[in-house]
Amino acid sequence: MDGLWNQPNLWITCTGSRVQGMLWSMKRASQLPPELQHRGFSTREGLDFGLSATRMRGADLGHPFPGTRVQRGAPDNVESRIETYSKRMPTTHYFSHVTAAIIHGLPMPWGRQHSWDVHVCSDVAATRPDVRGVIAHHAEPGSLRIQEVRGLHVTCPVDTWCQLSSMLGLDDLIRLGDALVRRQHPLAEMRDLLAAVRRYSGHRGVKRLHEALIWIRPGVDSPRETDLRLLIVRAGLPEPEVNAIIMSRTGVKLATGDLVFRRYRVLLEYDGGQHRTDENQYHWDVDRLDALMENTWRVIRINKSHLRNPSEVIRRVTAALITGGWHP
Numbered sequence: 001m002d003g004l005w006n007q008p009n010l011w012i013t014c015t016g017s018r019v020q021g022m023l024w025s026m027k028r029a030s031q032l033p034p035e036l037q038h039r040g041f042s043t044r045e046g047l048d049f050g051l052s053a054t055r056m057r058g059a060d061l062g063h064p065f066p067g068t069r070v071q072r073g074a075p076d077n078v079e080s081r082i083e084t085y086s087k088r089m090p091t092t093h094y095f096s097h098v099t100a101a102i103i104h105g106l107p108m109p110w111g112r113q114h115s116w117d118v119h120v121c122s123d124v125a126a127t128r129p130d131v132r133g134v135i136a137h138h139a140e141p142g143s144l145r146i147q148e149v150r151g152l153h154v155t156c157p158v159d160t161w162c163q164l165s166s167m168l169g170l171d172d173l174i175r176l177g178d179a180l181v182r183r184q185h186p187l188a189e190m191r192d193l194l195a196a197v198r199r200y201s202g203h204r205g206v207k208r209l210h211e212a213l214i215w216i217r218p219g220v221d222s223p224r225e226t227d228l229r230l231l232i233v234r235a236g237l238p239e240p241e242v243n244a245i246i247m248s249r250t251g252v253k254l255a256t257g258d259l260v261f262r263r264y265r266v267l268l269e270y271d272g273g274q275h276r277t278d279e280n281q282y283h284w285d286v287d288r289l290d291a292l293m294e295n296t297w298r299v300i301r302i303n304k305s306h307l308r309n310p311s312e313v314i315r316r317v318t319a320a321l322i323t324g325g326w327h328p
Contacts, residue, residue, distance in 0.1 A: 032071060040070040040084025065131055078102060078114060085118050085134065086152055093129065094146050094153040096121035096137055097167065100160040103149050104187065107175050107223045109168070121155065137163075143199075157187040158196045165205025170212060171230065175223045177216035183243050190218055219243045224270050225258055228302060228313075232259070232268070235314045236328075237321065240268060248295050255288045264324030265296055268317060271303045298324065 033049045041049075046056050046069060061069045064081055067088045074080065082099055095103060097119035098112050121137040121144070122128050128136035145156040155163065161176055168176070180188040193216065197209045219242045220226055233239050240259035246267065248254050259268035269289075289299050298320045306313055322328070 037071055038074045040064060040068055040074075040080065040087055042087040043067050043069060045087060065133055078116070081116065081133070082118055082152070085120075089120065089129075089153075090127070091153075092124070092127065093120050093122050094155060095119065096139075096144075096155045096160065097135070097163045100154045100157075101164060101176070103152055103154050104157045104160060106157065106160070106179050109172055112168075158192050161193070162196050162200045162203070162205075162209060165200075165209045165212075166203075167205075170208055171227075173208060173212040174215045174230065175226045177212055178220040178226045179223070181216065181218040181220075183219040183221055186218070190216070217242050221258070222270065222272060224272065224304065224307070227307060228268065228270055229259060231307070231310050231313060232317060235318075237314070237317060238264075238326065246292065246297065248291075254291050254295060254297075261321060261324070261326075264321050264326050266298045266300065266317070266320045266324050267292060269299060269301045271301050 032051070036046065036049055036051075043053075043056055044067075047053075056069055060072050062072050062076075064070055064084050065088060068084050070076075070080070070084055079102070082095065082103065086095075095118070098108060098115060098117075099119040101108050102113065117133060117135050119135045119137060120129055121139050123139055123141040125138045128138055130136065144159045146153055147156050148154075154160075157180055161173070161180060164176065165173060177193060180186065180193065181190055193213060197206065197213060200206050200209060215230065217229070220229075221243060225242070229240065229242065238261060240261050241257075242260075243256055243258060244260040244262065246254045246257050246260060246262075255267070257267040258270050261267070289301075292299055300316055300320055302313060318328070
């Protein structure tokens with residue numbers, strides 16, 4: 001035995017292998033499984049992937065909500081927080097209000113859109129979550145329609161709109177309503193909004209919903225179009241058609257116009273960012289507007305900077321309408 005320990009090369013080899021093994025184990029312990037990297041996960045999920053409780057207390061992991069972990073340096077935004085909280089949310093709970101609107105991709109005021117709080121609803125008041133970063137709500141059983149969006153349980157778009165009536169101003173509700181019945185890939189029809197408001201009778205905010213219904217129009221493409229239309233109509237000008245087809249005198253389609261005053265041959269176009277950055281869109285716009293003007297249409301192009309000076313927008317539109325035959 002003494003002879004064995006007196007062989008220095010063998011001792012160094014054994015010791016080196018042990019140290020190397022320890023270092024490899026430490027390295028493996030410091031790494032998350034690929035399935036958990038760059039996203040949030042629940043502590044239960046971490047245990048299922050073989051992480052110890054000690055490992056999940058590591059300094060490289062953040063705790064967005066109790067019972068959840070996320071690798072520091074991973075995306076940290078509203079969407080990631082929703083995804084992280086969903087990992088610990090009971091199956092009887094669902095996302096609602098502002099969070100539901102974000103999940104559905106509906107336009108929200110900047111402050112709401114970037115709020116860190118997550119809105120969660122339950123049909124049983126006693127089970128409402130009491131968790132930091134979560135705003136808990138209660139709804140009567142069966143009063144809301146719940147659907148699954150990208151694996152998340154969430155109130156349906158129309159019920160979400162109704163819920164937000166107690167949190168948003170009138171114009172925000174109009175923008176959101178326009179987005180529900182938008183031209184491309186609408187999430188609802190006007191009859192759905194009318195039926196939902198009737199069901200919502202007696203709730204806080206229903207009066208504002210009724211007022212918003214007066215201003216909502218199907219076929220809108222963007223919140224900026226909504227803002228422009230509201231500006232025009234509230235100034236006492238005629239209400240334009242929304243995204244209406246314009247034909248030439250020979251029956252050829254010239255364009256689908258944003259806001260069309262057909263009787264006065266005036267077209268109001270809102271130019272978003274894609275009109276400047278997309279070369280194909282730019283060339284298409286030039287050809288389309290040339291064809292409209294050849295057919296005696298007066299085209300007024302408006303962008304975000306113009307909306308900062310609403311009186312000038314009204315002046316330009318009023319002058320064009322008067323030239324087209326409108327009498328104030």
